[in-house]
Amino acid sequence: MNTTKPNISILSITLGSGGAEKVISLLLKALKANYNVTLVLFYNHIHFTIPEGVKVVCLSNASPARPFYAKFSDLVSFKKKYSAFIKAEKIDISVSFLAFPNLLNGMIASTNTKVKTIISERGFPSDNTTSKLSLYISKLFYPIYYNKCTKLFSNSVYINQDLKDNFGVTIPMDVIYNPIELPVQTINPETLNKDLKSLKIITAGTLNKRKNHIMIIRALQDTATPYQLTILGGGPLENYLTEEISTLKLTQNVTLKGKVKNVNDHLLSHHCFVLSSFTEGFPNALIEAMAIGLPCISTNCLSGPLELLNENEDVHIKTGTFYIGKYGLLINNDDHEGLKKALAYFNDHPLEREKYSKLSLQRAKEYELKSIYSKFYKFLNN
Numbered sequence: 001m002n003t004t005k006p007n008i009s010i011l012s013i014t015l016g017s018g019g020a021e022k023v024i025s026l027l028l029k030a031l032k033a034n035y036n037v038t039l040v041l042f043y044n045h046i047h048f049t050i051p052e053g054v055k056v057v058c059l060s061n062a063s064p065a066r067p068f069y070a071k072f073s074d075l076v077s078f079k080k081k082y083s084a085f086i087k088a089e090k091i092d093i094s095v096s097f098l099a100f101p102n103l104l105n106g107m108i109a110s111t112n113t114k115v116k117t118i119i120s121e122r123g124f125p126s127d128n129t130t131s132k133l134s135l136y137i138s139k140l141f142y143p144i145y146y147n148k149c150t151k152l153f154s155n156s157v158y159i160n161q162d163l164k165d166n167f168g169v170t171i172p173m174d175v176i177y178n179p180i181e182l183p184v185q186t187i188n189p190e191t192l193n194k195d196l197k198s199l200k201i202i203t204a205g206t207l208n209k210r211k212n213h214i215m216i217i218r219a220l221q222d223t224a225t226p227y228q229l230t231i232l233g234g235g236p237l238e239n240y241l242t243e244e245i246s247t248l249k250l251t252q253n254v255t256l257k258g259k260v261k262n263v264n265d266h267l268l269s270h271h272c273f274v275l276s277s278f279t280e281g282f283p284n285a286l287i288e289a290m291a292i293g294l295p296c297i298s299t300n301c302l303s304g305p306l307e308l309l310n311e312n313e314d315v316h317i318k319t320g321t322f323y324i325g326k327y328g329l330l331i332n333n334d335d336h337e338g339l340k341k342a343l344a345y346f347n348d349h350p351l352e353r354e355k356y357s358k359l360s361l362q363r364a365k366e367y368e369l370k371s372i373y374s375k376f377y378k379f380l381n382n
Contacts, residue, residue, distance in 0.1 A: 106145025156303035187293030207235030
């Protein structure tokens with residue numbers, strides 16, 4: 001351990017394949033230059049590569065696929081283990097991601113005033129719980145334990161506002177957007193400025209209700225244009241979507257690729273990206289598609305798309321229509337007619353595809369890891 005560097009721990013449930021975990025994996029690469037870094041996981045499940053020099057501690061070898069009540073009861077034993085770890089390793093800063101680690105960090109803050117406890121909320125809180133019970137518990141415990149911590153950062157102004165308005169969180173808050181690593185290979189915008197026989201559309205995300213992939217599929221109904229849609233990701237709604245695709249006679253137009261390792265390879269061969277979610281924290285899939293150079297269409301859901309595609313300037317979108325934003329097109333939640341028109345706009349206007357490809361590449365540079373880490377480092381040490 002380098003005695004000249006502060007000691008920091010990054011606390012998470014796992015380092016699985018989720019959006020928060022990807023952010024952690026990127027921040028670890030930068031943090032190790034300024035800190036002695038330990039990644040502390042509730043459960044021993046690791047998807048992303050951990051940089052050399054980062055120590056890893058797992059509090060349990062149990063499977064992370066545990067019921068909500070079991071995870072909640074685990075906090076009791078984790079609190080004891082994590083508290084002992086912090087004292088033994090002389091941790092100066094404890095940074096947690098997601099609700100359960102945040103609650104644990106609040107417990108630590110209640111008994112250890114020497115360590116700086118920083119928590120990070122990654123999803124829109126009012127719509128980020130799995131049941132009415134978990135929402136009730138959140139409203140009960142967030143004001144108690146979140147407010148014990150030093151400060152909080154999220155990836156959207158709307159998340160912070162929701163925490164203030166509906167969960168009684170009063171500690172200092174800031175917004176630090178998700179970092180990305182800019183891809184080596186990107187789309188040449190000029191290649192999109194030509195007539196197409198068929199617009200190749202792509203989306204990526206877990207096949208669940210929140211991602212609302214069925215909206216994209218329904219937008220392909222009854223169109224004269226033979227759009228081709230690729231959906232990347234697996235999940236509980238795979239059978240349902242497969243049946244709907246068949247029922248709507250779209251088996252020649254829609255491909256469910258399942259989980260893939262190199263998403264960028266698939267993005268590079270398409271003309272347009274669509275995000276159809278009901279809600280997001282900060283949509284990694286959207287910013288990564290922009291970094292490749294894809295023109296993008298997104299629901300104006302909370303939170304993230306408006307910030308990314310229109311610099312958070314509010315818009316009003318009539319049902320069945322779309323809004324031409326600064327960096328992409330916006331549609332209302334669950335409005336497949338609006339999406340149908342947005343797709344037709346990109347399909348019929350090659351110059352607009354080229355324009356928004358250039359704008360996507362330009363916008364993505366603002367979220368490059370070095371730039372975001374600079375803000376994160378200042379936040380840690382402010």
